[in-house]
Amino acid sequence: MDHKIIIITAPSGAGKTTIVRRLLAELPQLAFSISASTRAPRENEVHGRDYYFLSTDEFHQHIEANDFAEYEMVYVGKYYGTLKSELQRIWDLGKVPMVDIDVKGAVSIKEKYQQAALTIFIQPPSLEALRERLSERGTETQASLEERLAKARYELSFAPEFDEIVLNDDLEKAYATVKALVLNFI
Numbered sequence: 001m002d003h004k005i006i007i008i009t010a011p012s013g014a015g016k017t018t019i020v021r022r023l024l025a026e027l028p029q030l031a032f033s034i035s036a037s038t039r040a041p042r043e044n045e046v047h048g049r050d051y052y053f054l055s056t057d058e059f060h061q062h063i064e065a066n067d068f069a070e071y072e073m074v075y076v077g078k079y080y081g082t083l084k085s086e087l088q089r090i091w092d093l094g095k096v097p098m099v100d101i102d103v104k105g106a107v108s109i110k111e112k113y114q115q116a117a118l119t120i121f122i123q124p125p126s127l128e129a130l131r132e133r134l135s136e137r138g139t140e141t142q143a144s145l146e147e148r149l150a151k152a153r154y155e156l157s158f159a160p161e162f163d164e165i166v167l168n169d170d171l172e173k174a175y176a177t178v179k180a181l182v183l184n185f186i
């Protein structure tokens with residue numbers, strides 16, 4: 001039987017990380033799929049926990065070796081990707097990988113693991129709400145905030161490609177909905 005995989009995607013700021021962290025804390029059957037990335041670590045982020053932080057050269061070597069289940073240049077000059085070895089590491093633990101990736105990456109990984117995948121799109125209430133959440137999170141410069149919002153506009157049109165669309169207006173409601181979907185799937 002195919003191994004299961006859960007893919008959660010959303011425009012930046014929609015609340016995916018918040019929801020995924022809670023699920024992981026509550027459901028020991030899941031494990032976070034640690035992505036590789038060439039972006040700089042934020043304060044508090046740890047290599048091998050939040051991301052595998054790689055140089056662009058290292059990332060290119062993995063592309064050439066066909067090591068990725070999917071990868072994208074999510075923001076200008078910044079690569080993000082899911083290593084096949086990471087999914088295998090989690091399946092070897094007898095757990096289900098929880099993959100938190102951008103919308104294009106989610107579409108491509110879904111095609112690859114179709115039968116065994118649950119795909120969830122977290123929908124923000126509006127672009128204005130996204131702007132507020134990203135500003136309040138305090139992780140973006142004016143330029144990176146605008147880049148994320150421009151990308152979000154485009155990504156919202158992909159929502160119908162996914163198995164489930166969950167509106168994250170009220171966080172508690174959104175979380176309960178996602179949790180029920182995940183429990184039903186695993």
Ligand SMILES: Nc1nc2c(ncn2[C@@H]2O[C@H](COP(=O)(O)OP(=O)(O)O)[C@@H](O)[C@H]2O)c(=O)[nH]1
Nearest residue numbers: 012013035071072074080081082100101102105
């Ligand atoms: N395609 C792809 N996207 C990823 C991967 N890992 C993270 N991302 C996405 O890259 C985007 C930027 O992530 P990050 O810089 O951590 O900022 P965030 O928007 O605060 O989560 C988010 O949309 C992530 O879901 C990956 O392995 N592959």
Ligand SMILES: Nc1ncnc2c1ncn2[C@@H]1O[C@H](COP(=O)(O)OP(=O)(O)O)[C@@H](O)[C@H]1O
Nearest residue numbers: 012013014015016017018133137168169170171
């Ligand atoms: N329903 C919600 N209402 C208001 N703020 C929220 C809600 N869900 C998440 N947030 C906040 O919005 C910001 C972006 O959420 P985050 O989980 O980092 O998003 P993403 O991982 O999708 O970029 C965070 O500061 C988070 O605390």
